[in-house]
Amino acid sequence: MSKSTGVVAAGTFGEFGGSYVPDELQQVLSKIAEAFDKYKDDPEFNEELRYYLKEYVGRENPLTFAKNLTEQVGGAKIYLKREDLNHTGAHKINNTIGQILLAKRMGAKRIIAETGAGQHGVATATVAALFGLPCTIYMGKYDTERQALNVFRMELLGAEVVPVEKGQGRLKDAVDEALGDLVRNHETTFYLLGSAVGPHPYPTIVHHFQSVISEESKRQILEKEGKLPAAVVACVGGGSNAIGAFAHYIDEPIVRLVGVEPTEAASIAEGVPAVIHGFKCYALVDENNNPKPTFSIAAGLDYPGVGPEHSYLKASGRGEYVTVTGKEALDAFLTLSKVEGIIPALESAHAVAYAMKLAKTLPRDESIIVNLSGRGDKDVKQVYDMLNQD
Numbered sequence: 001m002s003k004s005t006g007v008v009a010a011g012t013f014g015e016f017g018g019s020y021v022p023d024e025l026q027q028v029l030s031k032i033a034e035a036f037d038k039y040k041d042d043p044e045f046n047e048e049l050r051y052y053l054k055e056y057v058g059r060e061n062p063l064t065f066a067k068n069l070t071e072q073v074g075g076a077k078i079y080l081k082r083e084d085l086n087h088t089g090a091h092k093i094n095n096t097i098g099q100i101l102l103a104k105r106m107g108a109k110r111i112i113a114e115t116g117a118g119q120h121g122v123a124t125a126t127v128a129a130l131f132g133l134p135c136t137i138y139m140g141k142y143d144t145e146r147q148a149l150n151v152f153r154m155e156l157l158g159a160e161v162v163p164v165e166k167g168q169g170r171l172k173d174a175v176d177e178a179l180g181d182l183v184r185n186h187e188t189t190f191y192l193l194g195s196a197v198g199p200h201p202y203p204t205i206v207h208h209f210q211s212v213i214s215e216e217s218k219r220q221i222l223e224k225e226g227k228l229p230a231a232v233v234a235c236v237g238g239g240s241n242a243i244g245a246f247a248h249y250i251d252e253p254i255v256r257l258v259g260v261e262p263t264e265a266a267s268i269a270e271g272v273p274a275v276i277h278g279f280k281c282y283a284l285v286d287e288n289n290n291p292k293p294t295f296s297i298a299a300g301l302d303y304p305g306v307g308p309e310h311s312y313l314k315a316s317g318r319g320e321y322v323t324v325t326g327k328e329a330l331d332a333f334l335t336l337s338k339v340e341g342i343i344p345a346l347e348s349a350h351a352v353a354y355a356m357k358l359a360k361t362l363p364r365d366e367s368i369i370v371n372l373s374g375r376g377d378k379d380v381k382q383v384y385d386m387l388n389q390d
């Protein structure tokens with residue numbers, strides 16, 4: 001399903017990626033890497049994956065021409081890849097479906113995952129329910145309090161949510177707990193990781209399962225426009241929706257690949273190469289090399305590091321990484337809702353905001369694909385509060 005991406009050795013992307021973990025965890029990760037290599041091209045595995053993507057997730061989803069937005073902005077045509085229309089409302093389910101099928105092949109009896117704001121936890125609890133596997137989600141205590149509704153959602157789906165009090169009670173602490181659980185219980189347990197981050201093989205696995213986004217969009221844009229887009233624009237938290245949106249264009253040098261980070265959590269734009277959470281990437285770290293806290297209005301973009309493949313695309317010059325502010329994202333959220341009748345996730349609104357700036361600079365006979373990573377229903381209350389705070 002996915003294409004070569006300049007990977008020079010297993011799990012490394014230039015100087016980035018790799019696996020900086022203790023030996024006992026390394027052994028578990030190696031088993032997952034072996035299973036992934038075995039099944040990723042297995043016809044039966046891919047048949048089952050395609051079945052669930054179609055019948056459960058609702059793929060393929062449309063590539064919608066945003067006619068009104070294009071007219072308002074002027075310049076290149078803006079197309080929206082509609083990951084917001086997937087079951088559960090975002091791209092995350094592409095990866096959780098893929099990984100749980102892998103877990104089943106590996107004989108797993110139990111699924112665990114980390115979650116920050118709760119979106120990956122919900123997508124994981126969803127597929128665990130579908131396949132009847134018990135599921136434990138580790139979530140920082142602080143995050144469980146901020147995102148109480150997502151905790152309830154996961155519980156409705158039958159998952160157990162474990163609030164993590166260690167450390168600062170944030171995402172990093174939840175990841176540490178999940179990795180500890182994996183090492184202790186690896187005979188029975190599969191760790192379903194949520195973004196294109198972490199030690200090898202996770203960034204490669206997530207790239208593979210998310211690349212369905214650009215597999216579809218490339219076919220769709222060629223049908224509609226008869227040529228490739230000038231640019232593909234996606235928001236970047238850990239980088240999973242962006243790598244999926246870029247994958248099938250990486251070997252097409254005429255297509256610009258544009259990753260959009262929040263100014264408030266700009267790991268690539270302002271970070272330095274560092275090892276965090278078991279892999280090397282651009283990261284926002286303090287003088288002791290510890291990840292710094294970040295504060296984006298979009299919870300899903302609030303991560304101090306970024307996937308190793310994006311780090312490599314940046315370093316090699318193949319990818320462009322830009323920032324937009326929370327204010328610009330909020331404006332784009334309001335604009336898209338009003339002129340297209342599509343309420344985007346605040347994360348996706350960052351990509352929309354940049355696409356509006358980029359479209360103006362390009363001729364009318366060119367096109368831009370914006371990956372609309374999710375729908376904004378989850379953010380409506382937050383936007384209400386932001387608009388009514390003063």
Ligand SMILES: *Cc1c(COP(=O)(O)O)cnc(C)c1O
Pocket residue numbers: 090091092119120194195196235236237238239240241242300301345347348373374375
């Ligand atoms: C989680 C999430 C993101 C950010 O994660 P990536 O791994 O960078 O894609 C973006 N958009 C939505 C809607 C999300 O739920």
